[in-house]
Amino acid sequence: MNAxxxxxxxxxxxxxxxxGLTIAPIVFIGNSEFGxxxxxxxxxxxxxxxxxxxxxxxxxxxxxxxxxSLLFALQAGLGAGxxxxxxxxxxxxxxxRDR
Amino acid sequence: MKQRWLIVILxxxxxxxxxTRPVYAMHIMEGFLPPLWALFWFAVTIPFWIIxxxxxxxxxxxxxxxxxxxxxxxxxxxxxxxxxxPSVTGSSSHPTGVGLGAVLFGPWVxxxxxxxxxxxxxxxxxxxxxxTLGANxxxxxxxxxxxxxxxxxxxxxxAPFWLTVFLAAALADLATYVVTSLQxxxxxxxxxxxxxxxxxxFGTIFAVTQIPLAISEGVLTVLVLNALQTNAAAxxxxxxxxxxxx
Numbered sequence: 001m002n003a004x005x006x007x008x009x010x011x012x013x014x015x016x017x018x019x020g021l022t023i024a025p026i027v028f029i030g031n032s033e034f035g036x037x038x039x040x041x042x043x044x045x046x047x048x049x050x051x052x053x054x055x056x057x058x059x060x061x062x063x064x065x066x067x068x069s070l071l072f073a074l075q076a077g078l079g080a081g082x083x084x085x086x087x088x089x090x091x092x093x094x095x096x097r098d099r
Numbered sequence: 100m101k102q103r104w105l106i107v108i109l110x111x112x113x114x115x116x117x118x119t120r121p122v123y124a125m126h127i128m129e130g131f132l133p134p135l136w137a138l139f140w141f142a143v144t145i146p147f148w149i150i151x152x153x154x155x156x157x158x159x160x161x162x163x164x165x166x167x168x169x170x171x172x173x174x175x176x177x178x179x180x181x182x183x184x185p186s187v188t189g190s191s192s193h194p195t196g197v198g199l200g201a202v203l204f205g206p207w208v209x210x211x212x213x214x215x216x217x218x219x220x221x222x223x224x225x226x227x228x229x230x231t232l233g234a235n236x237x238x239x240x241x242x243x244x245x246x247x248x249x250x251x252x253x254x255x256x257x258a259p260f261w262l263t264v265f266l267a268a269a270l271a272d273l274a275t276y277v278v279t280s281l282q283x284x285x286x287x288x289x290x291x292x293x294x295x296x297x298x299x300x301f302g303t304i305f306a307v308t309q310i311p312l313a314i315s316e317g318v319l320t321v322l323v324l325n326a327l328q329t330n331a332a333a334x335x336x337x338x339x340x341x342x343x344x345x
């Protein structure tokens with residue numbers, strides 16, 4: 001089993017694939033707002049089961065899309081912070097060991 | 100294999116020309132599962148949480164050096180769940196990030212970590228829900244990680260490292276949303292065609308939404324695991340991550 005680290009050109013290409021896959025829909029699909037599906041889901045269900053009434057409401061709902069995006073940004077930021085800390089810590093440890 | 104993906108992506112692009120209806124493609128919203136189904140999915144998921152908690156306790160006790168890596172796996176899911184990406188169907192969905200942790204720590208541990216992310220989103224962002232937490236945890240934090248782990252364990256010795264990791268993460272992502280549509284179909288069968296028609300309705304379109312995101316997550320997981328190989332070799336060794344020769 002071959003588990004050699006990937007070479008940097010391969011890494012670059014893989015990153016470009018990820019970025020390309022994200023950008024492509026925005027570029028090639030016009031006239032769509034890429035709505036988050038949560039709202040659209042209600043329509044899909046009411047199509048199948050018109051009589052269904054949600055029996056529980058969220059305890060807290062962000063008051064508006066700005067606050068919602070703030071919380072999503074916070075979630076991503078916190079996670080990214082931990083990931084950055086991890087790699088920084090590992091890097092420092094390796095550096096110290098090599099010296 | 101690559102050709103098949105190409106055909107699927109082409110088909111998806113053609114599909115959106117005729118089919119631009121917005122699509123369900125994330126967690127099940129609060130209150131949208133009837134009480135009995137909500138309870139049922141909690142009952143199914145709770146054993147996984149119990150075993151997962153015990154495993155985490157044991158890992159922290161026996162291998163304290165991997166604690167930071169445990170946080171890393173949780174953070175990876177945390178970040179990916181926050182990133183709603185555009186897809187070929189003209190709606191957005193987000194990857195799950197559970198494949199990486201399942202490969203590193205096994206599926207039981209991820210059933211806890213993934214559920215914590217879902218709980219955060221249910222409480223603070225009104226994304227998913229408390230009553231639907233059992234069902235959402237089952238799809239994202241149980242089925243996803245187990246799919247990843249199964250692929251990883253069965254392919255690690257036979258296929259190239261990158262392919263195994265890619266498939267494990269991508270199919271875990273895809274499986275999560277297939278299970279979500281199944282859960283919705285079971286709770287909301289089509290009045291004419293029943294559960295099957297309902298599942299096809301939720302599933303077909305929405306598998307298409309998730310396919311490019313699953314590919315992205317697969318590639319990203321390969322990149323991250325590659326970075327871990329160079330930066331966290333000792334931890335991977337301590338966990339005896341199968342197939343990663345150091």
